[in-house]
Amino acid sequence: MPDQRKCVGVIDGALLVLENGSMVILDQVKVPRMGLPGGAAMRTILQREVQDQVLDIDTKGKDRQGTVVAQVVVDGVSINDLINHSLTNLGYR
Numbered sequence: 001m002p003d004q005r006k007c008v009g010v011i012d013g014a015l016l017v018l019e020n021g022s023m024v025i026l027d028q029v030k031v032p033r034m035g036l037p038g039g040a041a042m043r044t045i046l047q048r049e050v051q052d053q054v055l056d057i058d059t060k061g062k063d064r065q066g067t068v069v070a071q072v073v074v075d076g077v078s079i080n081d082l083i084n085h086s087l088t089n090l091g092y093r
Contacts, residue, residue: 013042
């Protein structure tokens with residue numbers, strides 16, 4: 001069963017801050033870093049979808065720094081898939 005947490009912030013196009021202060025990286029999502037072409041656009045797209053929303057978080061593992069890597073769903077929509085489709089549609093991959 002996925003964990004449910006509210007998103008209180010977005011760092012970039014694949015990194016979220018939760019209400020408990022922890023962070024989540026979107027699994028299987030590779031976005032341009034902030035400061036590179038597409039970085040700010042992907043952050044804006046992610047923020048529009050998840051800011052102040054309750055997320056269903058299905059943890060897949062942790063990265064080298066111990067940050068949770070997960071599939072994230074809001075209102076039945078996979079945010080991971082949405083960001084990947086946005087990357088393709090905007091020509092960033």
